[in-house]
Amino acid sequence: MTAHLRRHRWWIVRTLVLPVHIAAFATVAFFLVRLVPGDPVLQALEGTDTITPEIYAEAAAAMGLSGSIWQQLGTFWAGLVRLDLGTSTVTGRPIWQEIWDRLPATVELVLVGLTGAVLLALALGVLLLRTRSGAVRRVLRGYARLAGAVPDFAVAIFGLVLLYGTLRVVPAPIGRISPGLTLPDVTGFPILDSLLTGSWDVLGSMLAHLALPVAVMVLVYTPTIWKQLALGLDESAAAPATLFRIASGATRPAIYLSIMRRAAASAVVMIGALFGGLVGGVVVLEQLFGLGGLGQFALDSVDSVDFLGLQGFLVSIAAICLIAFFAVDIVNMLLDPRRRPGTAVDG
Numbered sequence: 001m002t003a004h005l006r007r008h009r010w011w012i013v014r015t016l017v018l019p020v021h022i023a024a025f026a027t028v029a030f031f032l033v034r035l036v037p038g039d040p041v042l043q044a045l046e047g048t049d050t051i052t053p054e055i056y057a058e059a060a061a062a063m064g065l066s067g068s069i070w071q072q073l074g075t076f077w078a079g080l081v082r083l084d085l086g087t088s089t090v091t092g093r094p095i096w097q098e099i100w101d102r103l104p105a106t107v108e109l110v111l112v113g114l115t116g117a118v119l120l121a122l123a124l125g126v127l128l129l130r131t132r133s134g135a136v137r138r139v140l141r142g143y144a145r146l147a148g149a150v151p152d153f154a155v156a157i158f159g160l161v162l163l164y165g166t167l168r169v170v171p172a173p174i175g176r177i178s179p180g181l182t183l184p185d186v187t188g189f190p191i192l193d194s195l196l197t198g199s200w201d202v203l204g205s206m207l208a209h210l211a212l213p214v215a216v217m218v219l220v221y222t223p224t225i226w227k228q229l230a231l232g233l234d235e236s237a238a239a240p241a242t243l244f245r246i247a248s249g250a251t252r253p254a255i256y257l258s259i260m261r262r263a264a265a266s267a268v269v270m271i272g273a274l275f276g277g278l279v280g281g282v283v284v285l286e287q288l289f290g291l292g293g294l295g296q297f298a299l300d301s302v303d304s305v306d307f308l309g310l311q312g313f314l315v316s317i318a319a320i321c322l323i324a325f326f327a328v329d330i331v332n333m334l335l336d337p338r339r340r341p342g343t344a345v346d347g
Contacts, residue, residue: 002027003034008225011128011329011330011333012328014326014329015326017315018322018326021322022319022322023080023317024320025314025315025318025319025322026076026080026314026315026318027073027319029311029314029315029318030072030073030076030311031095032314033307033310033311033314034069036302036305036306036307036310038305039305040063040065040089040305040306040307040308041056041059041060041063041065042056042306043089043304043306044059044063044089044123045059052251057249063086063087063089063307063308064076064079064086064308067176067306076311080315082095084096085257085308085311085315086308086311086312087308088301088306088309089304089306089308089309090300090301090304090309095308095309095312096312098297098309098312099294099297099313099316100188102292102293102296102297103188103279103294103316104187104188104189104190104296105176105188105189105190105291105292105294106279106282106286106293106294106295107189107215107279108189108190108191108192109210109213109214109282109285109286109291109293110217110275110278110279110282111160111275112191112214113208113213113214113216113218113221113278114217114221114271114274114275114278115219116214116215117217117218117222117225118223118225120218120222120226120272121222121225121226121229121267122229122260124140124143124222124226124229124230125229125233125260125263126229126256126260127140128140128230128233129233129237129256129259140226140230141230143223143226144223144226144227144230145223145227146223147224147226147317148223148224149222149223150220150237151220152216152217152220152221152284152285153284153285153288154267155216155219155220156212156213156216156284156285156288156289157288159212159215160173160288163212164212170208170209170211170212171205171208171209173212173288173290174290175209175289175290175291175292176190176206176209176210176291176292177205177206177209178205178209181205182199182202183202183206184196184197184199184202189331190202190204190206191207194206197257203242209289212289213285213288213291214287216285217278217282217285221274221278224270224274225267225270225271225274228267228269228270229264229266230264230265230313230346231265231266232262232264232265232267233259233260235263236258236260236262236263237259237263239262241258241262242255242258242259243325253289264333268328268331268332269328271328271333272324272325272327272328273324273325273328275324276317276320276321276324276325277321279294279317279320279321280294280295280298280313280317280320280321282295283295283296283298283299287299294313295314296298297309298310298313301313302326312339317318
């Protein structure tokens with residue numbers, strides 16, 4: 001094996017095994033969905049005057065639910081290889097289309113919320129590096145201990161009661177835009193589409209409606225990111241590389257940038273984990289604020305015992321999470337080559 005190939009083997013291997021990991025999660029999702037109580041075929045045939053064995057068998061076959069569990073798994077895999085997750089029994093549309101129609105809006109909400117949380121964590125990091133006040137440092141450390149302590153739905157409900165129910169300073173939680181306005185559809189990402197089409201009234205209404213849910217995400221998830229970043233800052237600030245830069249007369253911004261770059265690796269891992277989890281887990285916020293999104297499709301699938309829809313949702317979330325973790329590895333390597341798997345670091 002050449003030196004060039006050995007140097008790049010770690011990400012080549014990760015790329016090759018990514019489909020294998022997705023396949024494994026898809027298989028797990030297949031069996032998990034079968035644990036949901038209820039008969040999806042009878043649910044799909046609800047309203048039919050007479051359900052004969054022939055009608056039941058025909059509907060089960062159309063849904064890929066006929067035969068033994070292993071035959072169903074084979075049907076599932078045959079469709080997955082063709083990128084066909086079946087047809088939703090709720091809407092009658094292809095599940096890929098249902099997911100794709102909702103995924104951009106959910107991803108956009110998660111990205112905006114996490115971007116705000118990252119920016120706040122970075123600001124706290126700069127403050128920690130600049131301050132010499134013990135009291136400020138204790139407050140910053142205390143804020144990090146809030147990681148995972150407060151659920152997002154509790155903060156959201158409190159915000160709705162205070163800012164909408166009492167003060168009336170935020171719009172009603174009835175969707176992304178005010179009634180009477182129409183979302184433009186170019187890429188599927190509502191904010192981006194509003195910018196591309198110059199729909200400034202729609203953009204203004206959307207930003208007003210998203211202000212509270214985004215603020216909730218920033219308040220709840222910043223401590224998780226900040227906790228990892230703060231740990232890395234302590235280590236990086238005392239590292240020989242930092243002491244060398246100080247001794248060589250580097251400017252303060254250059255020193256801070258070096259410390260933040262080396263400290264960010266563990267925080268990047270947490271951001272990747274949060275992104276993957278939130279794409280599937282932001283359903284509570286989407287429900288509270290009437291935003292729809294991918295989580296709404298999952299809830300509708302559970303309520304209607306739509307095995308294929310729920311199956312497609314789980315496979316999509318698994319794929320997004322695994323791709324996000326792969327991207328995290330790439331970013332970590334760019335931030336600090338010493339963290340590249342297989343790299344030997346000289347002492």
